[in-house]
Amino acid sequence: MKITREQVLRVAELAHLELSEAELETYSRQLDSILAYIEKLNQLDTSQVEPMAQVFSGEAHTENASAREDVPRPSDVVSAVLDIAPDPSRPYFRVPKVIDR
């Protein structure tokens, strides 16, 4: 086994996912077989290889692409955004209480 039930529970906790008992069992089994397959990457020696974080990092045509002029623009979106919120309390989103006093 690559992954234990306890690890699956911890990952679900980190990912903020409530899983049923059946899901925990299924995911433990499936993640285990997927991770076993992924082990094949260890056949490659990558000690001298740089990781590829972006397709075009540092290349010429991305040079001017990173920063635009810092000019304020109207951004009148509050009302449209709150219109589609599950529990708006204008101008806020309401959520369960997070601070106890």
Add this chain to the structure above:
Amino acid sequence: MTAPAWTIPSVRAALEAKKVSSRELTSEFFACIERRNPELNAFLALSPDRAFAQADRIDAIIARGEQLPPLAGVPVAVKDVISTCGVRTTCGSRILENYVPPYDATAVGRLESAGAIVLGKTNCDEFAMGSSNENSAYGPVRNPVALDRVPGGSSGGSAAAVAAGLAVAALGTDTGGSIRQPGAFCGIPAMMGTYGRVSRYGLIAFASSLDRIGPFATTVRDVASILAVIAGRDSSDSTSVPVPVPDYAADLDRPVRGLRIGIPREYFGEGMDLIVRQKVEAGIRLLESLGCVPVELRMPHTDFAIATYYIVATAEASSNLARFDGVRYGLRVPGATLLDMYKKTRGRGFGSEVKRRIMLGTYALSSGYYDAYYLKAQKVRTLIARDFAEAFQQVDVIITPTSPSPAFRLGDKTDDPLQMYLADIYTVTGSLAGVPGISVPCGKTPDGLPVGLQVFGPHFGESLVLQLAYAFEQARGSSV
């Protein structure tokens, strides 16, 4: 299946000759959708108000005798992971069941500015995660070529809609093969440009370093016309590149004689259906008869692409999908505490494949495993990209099968996620390397199932990819 009758040039000719108005043509497409969609399940939402308002604008341009924009009156469909202002956008997920975006994706805005008519939103695997369209919360799409088969995924609805003649063209998205593979399964050309060629603004993110928007159509020429409209720098997407966009359609007729076509041995190994091999090899001989020069290649890291992809893509997905927490939009399942609300909302709102990938990605990024999985995969991604860079030192384009098999039956692979992932074996490589790729029809199996031939080009080599695909399409004609 009836043969799709309309193309971008034929729509234009009919409008200019006043054989049909844009409003009448739009009505005709909605009537077709009404007839066929109950069976195919390709569309999740229709946007008649928006479509007819646009059709009336086109008809007014015609009435005034003014020059028509390039996609005037062309009915298009948009994959449901791409935002459409005022039109429900679910990503095939329960968590966005009632989500109506307050803005348009750049690609959608550009299509409409060019005169296209947005008919509606197409079904897809939930958050574009899947290879068969069976992961949609709104039911699978059926392949219009064979109704007991999947249309491919994740852009299955877009492929099925175009193949069935319910739209002249469609937008899909490709992260590991999600445009090219459904194009192959449904028997139509389907393309992703270079990473960054088309703005991702308004595309609801799955894996940001891999996601690309691209077109489906019934001809390579129409694919080229759509790509030319949606491509180009967009200040709202910092990864979109400021490289000029050529007139792809105008360049299609350039001769392909003398082009060196790379045939990587790794793409013709075990696991491929015999009939797919026969069709693709016949396709290569056809290209040879056009004067292309085949060059045998080695791309030694091909076999590591699926493992690499399923770490990189799921890691990015686990981060991107953290935004769906029930606070600002979409589903909220009440909970006693804030954390309880997050967990319940996400636990019930996401389907099983999405949760599986979030779990895998969270694990790969978690403390103690990051180096072993995510960093390792990013390094192997470098090696895969290097395979492509070295190949393009020797050849102009690379030719491979699009998928190891034709469309499989609904339900065939749903019990085994790893088997489903392996269906992407020939497409994920180009996704990781960021190169452009197209799938073009390459004949049919004795059962009548389409086979796709894939063409990869170097970064920003879209013109070359399209030229080769066009020459191939013309040479094949309507032969099987």
